[in-house]
Amino acid sequence: MEFETILRQEYVEKYQNIWPNLTILDYLNEAIAKHPDKLAIIDKKSRYTYGELGKVVDRVALGLLSLGLGKGDVLSIQLPNLNEFIILHYAATRIGAVTNPLIPIYRDREIGYMVGLADSKMIVIPDEFRGFNYPEMIKRLIPQWPGLEHVFVVGEQVPKGMSPISQLMNEPWELRMDPAMLDEIHHDPNDVTEIIFTSGTTGNPKGVMHTHNTLCVSTNYWIERLRLTSDDVMFMASTFAHQTGFGYGIRLPVHYGGTGVYQDIWNPKEFIELINQEKITYTAGATPFLQDVVQMEGIENYNLSSLRVFVALGAPIPEALVKEANEKVPFTILSGWGQTENGLVTLTKLDDPMEKLTGTDGVPLPGMEVKVADFEGEACPPHEEGNLLVKGPALFVGYLKRIEETRAEYKDDWFVTGDRAKMDEDGYIRISGRLKDIIIRGGENIPVVYMENVIYEHPDVSVVQIVAMPDPRLQEKACAFISMKPGRPSLDLEGIQEYLQTKGVAKQYWPEHVEIVEDFPRTQSGKIQKFRLRDMISEQMTNKG
Secondary structure: OOOOOOOOOHHHHHHHOOOOOOOOHHHHHHHHHHHHOOEEOOOOOOOHHHHHHHHHHHHHHHHHHHHHOOOOOOEEEEOOOOOOHHHHHHHHHHHHEEEEEEOOOOHHHHHHHHHHOOOOOEEEEEOOEEEHHHHHHHHHHHHOOOOOOEEEEEOOOOOOOOOEEEHHOOOOOHHOOOHHHOOOOOOOOEEEEEEEEEEOOOOOOEEEEEEEHHHHHHHHHHHHHHHHOOEEEEOOOOOOOOOOHHHHHHHHHHOOOOOOEOOOOOOHHHHHHHHHOOOOOOEEEEEHHHHHHHHOOOOHHOOOOOOOOOEEEEEOOOOHHHHHHHHHHEEEEEEEEEOOEEEEEEOOOOOOOHHHHHHHEEEEEOEEEEEEOOOOEOOOOOOOOOEEEOOOOOOOEEEOOOHHHHHHOOOOOEEEEEEEEEEOOOEEEEEEEEEEEEEEOOOOOOOOHHHHHHHHOOOOOEEEEEEEEEOOOEEEEEEEEEEEEOOOOOOHHHHHHHHHHOOOOOOEEEEEEEOOOOOOEEOOOOEOOOHHHHHHHHHHHHHHO
């Protein structure tokens, strides 16, 4: 397939000296050469050294060629965090094919649309994961995909018309085909190598295209900011089909020649055990993952000495949670901000003072630029809220088959992220919400993230999310969705308002409706889907008449 991107000569020249101008395979080959006997992958069922990984990647790559896949073809992978995902990604890259990660929670509607838009030639699925039958779903969808030629299944239950993954992984393709043919395939660092769909917080998925250069430069920035070496052991529970899991979970350890430890279903207790077993040194995950660890009963009694960094992503970390963590756990908590379109853009530093660690989402990584601007695109003064704009070498190269829509997302060479933020005098930003999350109550803007942080400090509150609800007179009012800590009594509107009064919060900012919930609608990566909360309260208000 030919991909239309925003890569033009002037764009390439702009970042030519910043991009590494290496491919994903270059980093893998370097790790294999330097550390052939070091463990590369540890998952729940297997361990692979770099030497073993290199051999199985080449074998599977030859198998893909034998099936008719080649340069520019799309391989969709809807698997949990298993070694097969990693091997398939590198094997696809080896032959110049494009990896399309798909989140395991996606069902008929999402998968039907995404695989169809990507014109995938092959898809790999589990037979079952978390009680769901994936082959049955694919059977229903196959008539929609005239270009799909192969379906492979990881697991024991493989229906007729589909193939077991062992056919690719275990067949001695290297004895039937000349392995040298793999080295004849040309790879350009500016080739599209990934199509990953936006996470669904807007309800409108888009196929985000990345090249080797845009992915690899972002990965290298992590290494520099976290001071990673080949001795580091990473843990990843964020799905491989999310940019955190795919961009950093799969490939980051390879870039520095380290080890990756993977979990297919987030389990904080198992994570704590793995820290001791595998001597994990750092991890990255959604803010709820951090909360689960910090608030685990008896966490102070576990040996967490090897873990030095937890990078919390996906949503601003409530200051109260960081302070609680500092009292309970020995590792440093870093906060960062990024998107599917641009990878990680800002991150706090290991030696930052506490006020930066607890109150910001970091400063731009080298080569990346951010601007907090008004609606005219002019930079806002320090500490004034505005629209967050970004540019730099890690930005995506376009939305799949939506090149005009891609261009419309830019304003004077700056990508308009849709996030709202404030920037301090040192260039550190703090995400204050999504542009669509702004609540305007009778002409008065309600500072959503600020209010969430205040309510989060309530000793009985576990999670709080504030969204707009419709009002016939004021247009919008604030509704607080709250989940309580285990065993704590529920709060009502009166209780919340009394609490906010003791905190000295302006009455105009108070929520005027409270919904107590057990859990929140989330993406697979743990990010809360506020648009669904808005829909819920809007429907409820409409039904009340």
